[in-house]
Amino acid sequence: MNWFDKLFLSSASKLAAETSRRSFIAKLGVVAAGGMVLPLLPVARFGQAHAAIPDGVPAGWNDDKTCDYWANCATDGWLCSCCGGTSTDCPPGSQPSPIAWVGTCLNPGDGKAYVVQYNDCCGLSACGRCFCNRNEGDTQKYRPQKSNSVTWCYGGVDSTYHCTVQRVIALAE
Amino acid sequence: MAKLMTDSNLFASSRAARNREAALNEGENMRKLSASFGRTFGLALALGAAAHVNAQAPTISDTEVIARELPEQKAGERWVWSGDFASGYARSVLVNADTGEYLGTVDTGWYGIKPDIPKTGDVFYNHGVFMARGFRGQRVDAVEILNRHSLNKEGEILVPPKMVRGWPNTNHSALSDDDRFLFLQFFTPASSIGIVDLQARKYVGEIETAGCAHIMAAGPRRFFSLCGDGSALAVSIDDQGQEVAREKLQKLFNPDKDPLHGTGVRNGDDWYFVTELGDVKIVDVSGQMLRQKKGWKAGEQANERGWVPGEIQQNLAFNGPTNQLFVLMADASLAPKGGGTDYHRQMGTEVWVWDAATATRTRRIKLKDPQNAIAVSNDERPNLYTSSTWAPKLDVIDPENGSVLRSIVVGSTPTLIQPVTRR
Numbered sequence A: 001m002n003w004f005d006k007l008f009l010s011s012a013s014k015l016a017a018e019t020s021r022r023s024f025i026a027k028l029g030v031v032a033a034g035g036m037v038l039p040l041l042p043v044a045r046f047g048q049a050h051a052a053i054p055d056g057v058p059a060g061w062n063d064d065k066t067c068d069y070w071a072n073c074a075t076d077g078w079l080c081s082c083c084g085g086t087s088t089d090c091p092p093g094s095q096p097s098p099i100a101w102v103g104t105c106l107n108p109g110d111g112k113a114y115v116v117q118y119n120d121c122c123g124l125s126a127c128g129r130c131f132c133n134r135n136e137g138d139t140q141k142y143r144p145q146k147s148n149s150v151t152w153c154y155g156g157v158d159s160t161y162h163c164t165v166q167r168v169i170a171l172a173e
Numbered sequence B: 001m002a003k004l005m006t007d008s009n010l011f012a013s014s015r016a017a018r019n020r021e022a023a024l025n026e027g028e029n030m031r032k033l034s035a036s037f038g039r040t041f042g043l044a045l046a047l048g049a050a051a052h053v054n055a056q057a058p059t060i061s062d063t064e065v066i067a068r069e070l071p072e073q074k075a076g077e078r079w080v081w082s083g084d085f086a087s088g089y090a091r092s093v094l095v096n097a098d099t100g101e102y103l104g105t106v107d108t109g110w111y112g113i114k115p116d117i118p119k120t121g122d123v124f125y126n127h128g129v130f131m132a133r134g135f136r137g138q139r140v141d142a143v144e145i146l147n148r149h150s151l152n153k154e155g156e157i158l159v160p161p162k163m164v165r166g167w168p169n170t171n172h173s174a175l176s177d178d179d180r181f182l183f184l185q186f187f188t189p190a191s192s193i194g195i196v197d198l199q200a201r202k203y204v205g206e207i208e209t210a211g212c213a214h215i216m217a218a219g220p221r222r223f224f225s226l227c228g229d230g231s232a233l234a235v236s237i238d239d240q241g242q243e244v245a246r247e248k249l250q251k252l253f254n255p256d257k258d259p260l261h262g263t264g265v266r267n268g269d270d271w272y273f274v275t276e277l278g279d280v281k282i283v284d285v286s287g288q289m290l291r292q293k294k295g296w297k298a299g300e301q302a303n304e305r306g307w308v309p310g311e312i313q314q315n316l317a318f319n320g321p322t323n324q325l326f327v328l329m330a331d332a333s334l335a336p337k338g339g340g341t342d343y344h345r346q347m348g349t350e351v352w353v354w355d356a357a358t359a360t361r362t363r364r365i366k367l368k369d370p371q372n373a374i375a376v377s378n379d380e381r382p383n384l385y386t387s388s389t390w391a392p393k394l395d396v397i398d399p400e401n402g403s404v405l406r407s408i409v410v411g412s413t414p415t416l417i418q419p420v421t422r423r
Helices: A003-018 A021-038 B002-023 B028-056
Strands: A077-080 A096-107 A112-122 A132-135 A163-173 B079-084 B089-097 B103-111 B122-133 B136-147 B154-159 B171-177 B181-187 B191-197 B200-207 B213-219 B222-227 B232-237 B243-247 B265-267 B270-274 B279-284 B291-297 B300-302 B305-309 B316-319 B325-334 B348-355 B360-371 B371-376 B382-390 B391-397 B403-407 B414-419
Touching: A021 A163, A077 A163, B028 B103, B079 B382, B122 B181, B154 B191, B171 B232, B181 B213, B191 B213, B191 B222, B222 B391, B265 B316, B270 B316, B305 B348, B316 B371, B325 B371, B360 B382, B360 B391, B371 B414, B382 B414
Parallel strands: B103 B122
Antiparallel strands: A077 A132, A096 A112, A112 A163, B079 B089, B079 B414, B089 B103, B122 B136, B136 B154, B171 B181, B181 B191, B191 B200, B213 B222, B222 B232, B232 B243, B265 B270, B270 B279, B279 B291, B300 B305, B305 B325, B316 B325, B325 B348, B348 B360, B371 B382, B382 B391, B391 B403
């Protein structure tokens, strides 16, 4: 576990254990909302010229329309890029949930790990295309900030799940 | 017979008509005779056809269409509820595992979990999410009260719109040991437990369980939950459903190195869990304080590969009469991938059977297909049930030899399996 994860996990767990639920939600919302407005870091696409790609890395590691895309490492759901949206934006007619879970994914292009935020797009039927079930670093529900087995449609959007987008929000190390 | 009599009368009438027509003038007679012959010949053909049909005549119904009630579950019959995630708007279907007969259906709402079935009485419950405009609109969460004979809804208890959603788990709702209260997992994503008084048929309130998840009953007025710091949190309530005490069983598991799966199964006062690497953890709820009993290692690993419990929905089952723990197992790589480990989410390919008294493995059952839910019937010669979210069937397996006795179609996306205790 890297320092950012430890920091996030430690602070979130402490927050959860020591503060009221309402306060926890409010602060989690701030964290998630803050993450959403961060500009996309210039790390999403690296060519093979920048670094040697290790053996075993799937061919689609740099194609954000595929499950093999490196930043989809903690996804469990339908990829919005197959549903009328993109890998980072929700499809038309859906509602982006402001509450997110996070993962830490290794980018084979530069060999560095990045913190990735996953948001569900809500208010429509399940997209049903490009199911992606990678679950790397997924946690049990008693550590919800990295748990992808729940439907993350919260914060004022409708409760039904359509698909998932991801955004790279920070360098992890 | 009544039908034949009617046809004979018709034939006699046609003959009389023909005789009357013979008395008419010749031209008119010829035309009418021809027409009469046609009618008579047609009637004869019809009579022959009617006689043929009458041999297979259906029962003539004079009753209204009704909805059947469930038959009584006979001694020795094993019934099972199987959840179906479907497109998200879920349901549970009831089947007879010994015959494969499909017995009935209850819709469980968006991301429905499972029916909660008390030991006595004529009703059972479903904690569901409902949307006013299909996929959108006002959300209403309710505990539905369902008749166990007709499967009809008898009433509902409105609860706050906080039900946990996503892949269901067996411990997302629980009845108190005396069936008086229903405990509900809320997730917003902060965690709390909703309390419903089933006797008064009213929602009581919620109990803060921040940092913890899953609900296990631990007496008539107590439940416990698993926590992110590796402890188990027990909360006691009074007869009004209000919290009166809480205590923690510390260091039940290591949440950083080997987290505990959320599926728990019960045998008497003992709750069995398993860690992601396969250590069996036992929580004894017989005393005033929760107590950890000695477990055992059910996993096998070497060189970053090995057998670990599969999936997160329902990877454990317990058969009381034979005192056996069943663990769904997967042969997985334990090496962290780019984002961390994922072996806790692998589908199971074997079921390992353990004698809980001696902590010895008695059998390894190889599964025909990868599965992510298991359960066993609660009798001395049990059925093993398995299902996969990705195949629309429930497999009924003889755990003695691993043979699939039958596969029952139970919906598009099977989730949790819940054997029915016969009354």
